[in-house]
Amino acid sequence: MPAFDTLPHAWMVWEDSAPEPKGAVLDQTRELEKFLAEIERRAFRMAQVALRDPDDALDAVQDAMLKLARHYAQRPSAEWRPLFYRILENGIRDVQRRRTVRKRFMAWLPGPKEDPEGEAQDPLERVADAAPDVPDRLMQNQALERLETCLRALPARQREAFTLRNFEGMDVAETAAAMGCSEGSVKTHYSRAVHALREQLGDVW
Numbered sequence: 473m474p475a476f477d478t479l480p481h482a483w484m485v486w487e488d489s490a491p492e493p494k495g496a497v498l499d500q501t502r503e504l505e506k507f508l509a510e511i512e513r514r515a516f517r518m519a520q521v522a523l524r525d526p527d528d529a530l531d532a533v534q535d536a537m538l539k540l541a542r543h544y545a546q547r548p549s550a551e552w553r554p555l556f557y558r559i560l561e562n563g564i565r566d567v568q569r570r571r572t573v574r575k576r577f578m579a580w581l582p583g584p585k586e587d588p589e590g591e592a593q594d595p596l597e598r599v600a601d602a603a604p605d606v607p608d609r610l611m612q613n614q615a616l617e618r619l620e621t622c623l624r625a626l627p628a629r630q631r632e633a634f635t636l637r638n639f640e641g642m643d644v645a646e647t648a649a650a651m652g653c654s655e656g657s658v659k660t661h662y663s664r665a666v667h668a669l670r671e672q673l674g675d676v677w
Contacts, residue, residue: 504545507552508537511640515560518635521620522564522628532567536560553642554649561632561651622672626665629653633661634669 512533519529536559544555623631629651636647647662648655
Protein backbone atom coordinates (compact mmCIF):
# COMPACT_ATOMS: atom_id res chain seq x y z
CA MET A 473 0.00 0.00 0.00
CA PRO A 474 1.48 3.39 -0.96
CA ALA A 475 2.12 5.89 1.80
CA PHE A 476 -0.17 8.90 1.83
CA ASP A 477 2.75 11.22 1.00
CA THR A 478 3.15 9.46 -2.35
CA LEU A 479 -0.47 10.02 -3.34
CA PRO A 480 -1.69 13.13 -5.20
CA HIS A 481 -2.99 15.73 -2.77
CA ALA A 482 -6.76 15.82 -3.13
CA TRP A 483 -7.02 19.59 -2.88
CA MET A 484 -4.63 20.00 -5.83
CA VAL A 485 -7.17 18.27 -8.06
CA TRP A 486 -9.58 21.09 -7.42
CA GLU A 487 -6.88 23.76 -7.64
CA ASP A 488 -5.76 22.60 -11.10
CA SER A 489 -9.31 22.63 -12.49
CA ALA A 490 -10.48 25.91 -10.96
CA PRO A 491 -10.53 29.17 -12.96
CA GLU A 492 -8.00 31.83 -12.06
CA PRO A 493 -9.56 33.84 -9.18
CA LYS A 494 -9.15 37.57 -8.63
CA GLY A 495 -9.38 40.06 -5.77
CA ALA A 496 -11.37 39.00 -2.75
CA VAL A 497 -12.14 35.70 -4.42
CA LEU A 498 -8.41 35.04 -4.59
CA ASP A 499 -8.10 35.52 -0.83
CA GLN A 500 -11.02 33.16 -0.24
CA THR A 501 -9.49 30.61 -2.60
CA ARG A 502 -6.15 30.72 -0.82
CA GLU A 503 -7.86 30.32 2.53
CA LEU A 504 -9.79 27.31 1.23
CA GLU A 505 -6.61 25.77 -0.20
CA LYS A 506 -4.92 26.18 3.19
CA PHE A 507 -7.89 24.57 4.94
CA LEU A 508 -7.94 21.59 2.59
CA ALA A 509 -4.19 21.08 2.87
CA GLU A 510 -4.44 21.09 6.66
CA ILE A 511 -7.19 18.47 6.88
CA GLU A 512 -6.30 16.15 3.99
CA ARG A 513 -4.11 13.72 5.97
CA ARG A 514 -6.60 13.28 8.82
CA ALA A 515 -9.50 13.02 6.39
CA PHE A 516 -7.66 10.35 4.41
CA ARG A 517 -6.90 8.38 7.58
CA MET A 518 -10.54 8.55 8.70
CA ALA A 519 -11.79 7.43 5.29
CA GLN A 520 -9.23 4.63 5.19
CA VAL A 521 -10.26 3.32 8.59
CA ALA A 522 -13.90 3.25 7.47
CA LEU A 523 -13.33 1.84 3.97
CA ARG A 524 -10.17 -0.24 4.49
CA ASP A 525 -9.01 0.57 0.97
CA PRO A 526 -6.55 3.41 0.20
CA ASP A 527 -7.87 3.97 -3.32
CA ASP A 528 -11.50 4.20 -2.20
CA ALA A 529 -10.43 6.43 0.69
CA LEU A 530 -8.54 8.81 -1.58
CA ASP A 531 -11.47 8.95 -4.00
CA ALA A 532 -13.85 9.76 -1.15
CA VAL A 533 -11.61 12.54 0.19
CA GLN A 534 -11.04 14.05 -3.26
CA ASP A 535 -14.76 13.96 -4.03
CA ALA A 536 -15.59 15.63 -0.70
CA MET A 537 -13.02 18.36 -1.31
CA LEU A 538 -14.27 19.00 -4.82
CA LYS A 539 -17.87 19.26 -3.63
CA LEU A 540 -16.89 21.62 -0.83
CA ALA A 541 -14.91 23.83 -3.21
CA ARG A 542 -17.57 23.88 -5.91
CA HIS A 543 -20.65 24.36 -3.78
CA TYR A 544 -19.56 25.91 -0.48
CA ALA A 545 -16.37 27.90 -1.14
CA GLN A 546 -18.21 31.17 -0.60
CA ARG A 547 -19.58 30.12 2.77
CA PRO A 548 -17.84 31.56 5.87
CA SER A 549 -14.67 29.61 6.56
CA ALA A 550 -15.97 28.64 10.02
CA GLU A 551 -18.59 26.48 8.27
CA TRP A 552 -16.16 24.56 6.07
CA ARG A 553 -15.03 21.96 8.60
CA PRO A 554 -18.46 20.54 9.58
CA LEU A 555 -19.64 20.81 5.97
CA PHE A 556 -16.61 18.93 4.68
CA TYR A 557 -16.92 16.08 7.14
CA ARG A 558 -20.62 15.74 6.51
CA ILE A 559 -19.90 15.48 2.76
CA LEU A 560 -17.10 12.99 3.43
CA GLU A 561 -19.25 10.76 5.66
CA ASN A 562 -22.01 10.77 3.05
CA GLY A 563 -19.44 9.75 0.44
CA ILE A 564 -18.13 6.96 2.64
CA ARG A 565 -21.67 5.63 3.12
CA ASP A 566 -22.23 5.74 -0.65
CA VAL A 567 -19.11 3.61 -1.20
CA GLN A 568 -20.24 1.15 1.47
CA ARG A 569 -23.71 0.91 -0.10
CA ARG A 570 -22.20 0.24 -3.52
CA ARG A 571 -20.04 -2.49 -2.02
CA THR A 572 -23.10 -4.13 -0.46
CA VAL A 573 -24.93 -4.13 -3.78
CA ARG A 574 -21.85 -5.48 -5.56
CA LYS A 575 -21.45 -8.28 -3.00
CA ARG A 576 -25.09 -9.29 -3.43
CA PHE A 577 -24.63 -9.39 -7.18
CA MET A 578 -21.35 -11.31 -7.01
CA ALA A 579 -22.96 -13.88 -4.71
CA TRP A 580 -24.90 -15.17 -7.75
CA LEU A 581 -21.72 -15.70 -9.77
CA PRO A 582 -19.37 -18.68 -9.47
CA GLY A 583 -16.48 -18.04 -7.12
CA PRO A 584 -12.94 -17.53 -8.43
CA LYS A 585 -10.53 -20.42 -8.53
CA GLU A 586 -8.22 -20.77 -5.61
CA ASP A 587 -4.93 -18.94 -6.02
CA PRO A 588 -2.26 -21.56 -6.76
CA GLU A 589 0.25 -19.45 -4.88
CA GLY A 590 -1.99 -19.52 -1.82
CA GLU A 591 -1.80 -15.73 -1.41
CA ALA A 592 -4.80 -15.08 0.79
CA GLN A 593 -3.61 -11.88 2.45
CA ASP A 594 -5.32 -8.71 1.35
CA PRO A 595 -2.77 -5.85 1.29
CA LEU A 596 -5.58 -3.32 1.64
CA GLU A 597 -6.16 -4.52 5.19
CA ARG A 598 -2.89 -2.91 6.24
CA VAL A 599 -3.88 0.61 7.22
CA ALA A 600 -0.78 1.73 9.08
CA ASP A 601 2.32 2.97 7.29
CA ALA A 602 5.25 0.62 6.82
CA ALA A 603 6.94 0.01 10.14
CA PRO A 604 10.21 1.92 10.64
CA ASP A 605 13.37 0.48 12.15
CA VAL A 606 13.15 2.40 15.41
CA PRO A 607 11.63 0.08 18.09
CA ASP A 608 9.66 2.83 19.81
CA ARG A 609 8.07 3.88 16.55
CA LEU A 610 7.24 0.27 15.79
CA MET A 611 5.42 -0.07 19.10
CA GLN A 612 3.56 3.14 18.41
CA ASN A 613 2.47 1.90 14.98
CA GLN A 614 1.30 -1.38 16.48
CA ALA A 615 -0.79 0.53 19.01
CA LEU A 616 -2.28 2.66 16.21
CA GLU A 617 -3.10 -0.46 14.22
CA ARG A 618 -4.90 -1.85 17.25
CA LEU A 619 -6.81 1.41 17.66
CA GLU A 620 -7.82 1.45 14.00
CA THR A 621 -8.95 -2.16 14.17
CA CYS A 622 -11.14 -1.34 17.17
CA LEU A 623 -12.48 1.78 15.49
CA ARG A 624 -13.54 -0.24 12.45
CA ALA A 625 -15.46 -2.58 14.76
CA LEU A 626 -17.54 0.30 16.18
CA PRO A 627 -20.95 1.16 14.74
CA ALA A 628 -20.53 3.81 12.04
CA ARG A 629 -22.09 6.67 14.02
CA GLN A 630 -20.00 5.93 17.10
CA ARG A 631 -16.84 5.83 14.99
CA GLU A 632 -17.79 9.08 13.29
CA ALA A 633 -18.43 10.89 16.57
CA PHE A 634 -15.19 9.62 18.10
CA THR A 635 -12.95 10.48 15.15
CA LEU A 636 -14.43 13.94 14.64
CA ARG A 637 -14.11 14.80 18.32
CA ASN A 638 -10.63 13.36 18.85
CA PHE A 639 -8.82 13.34 15.51
CA GLU A 640 -10.29 16.57 14.22
CA GLY A 641 -10.74 18.34 17.57
CA MET A 642 -14.30 19.42 16.81
CA ASP A 643 -16.59 20.41 19.67
CA VAL A 644 -20.03 18.89 20.24
CA ALA A 645 -21.87 21.53 18.20
CA GLU A 646 -19.50 21.23 15.23
CA THR A 647 -19.69 17.44 15.36
CA ALA A 648 -23.48 17.57 15.42
CA ALA A 649 -23.46 19.81 12.34
CA ALA A 650 -21.05 17.47 10.54
CA MET A 651 -23.06 14.38 11.43
CA GLY A 652 -26.44 15.96 10.80
CA CYS A 653 -27.82 15.05 14.22
CA SER A 654 -28.51 16.61 17.61
CA GLU A 655 -25.83 17.43 20.16
CA GLY A 656 -27.42 14.91 22.50
CA SER A 657 -26.97 12.19 19.90
CA VAL A 658 -23.32 13.14 19.47
CA LYS A 659 -22.76 12.83 23.23
CA THR A 660 -24.45 9.43 23.29
CA HIS A 661 -22.51 8.06 20.31
CA TYR A 662 -19.25 9.45 21.66
CA SER A 663 -19.80 8.08 25.16
CA ARG A 664 -20.56 4.61 23.84
CA ALA A 665 -17.51 4.70 21.57
CA VAL A 666 -15.20 5.72 24.42
CA HIS A 667 -16.60 3.00 26.67
CA ALA A 668 -16.14 0.31 24.00
CA LEU A 669 -12.61 1.47 23.14
CA ARG A 670 -11.55 1.58 26.78
CA GLU A 671 -12.64 -2.03 27.18
CA GLN A 672 -10.70 -3.07 24.10
CA LEU A 673 -7.60 -0.91 24.49
CA GLY A 674 -7.06 -0.69 28.21
CA ASP A 675 -3.86 -2.71 27.99
CA VAL A 676 -2.45 -0.67 25.07
CA TRP A 677 -3.44 2.97 25.67
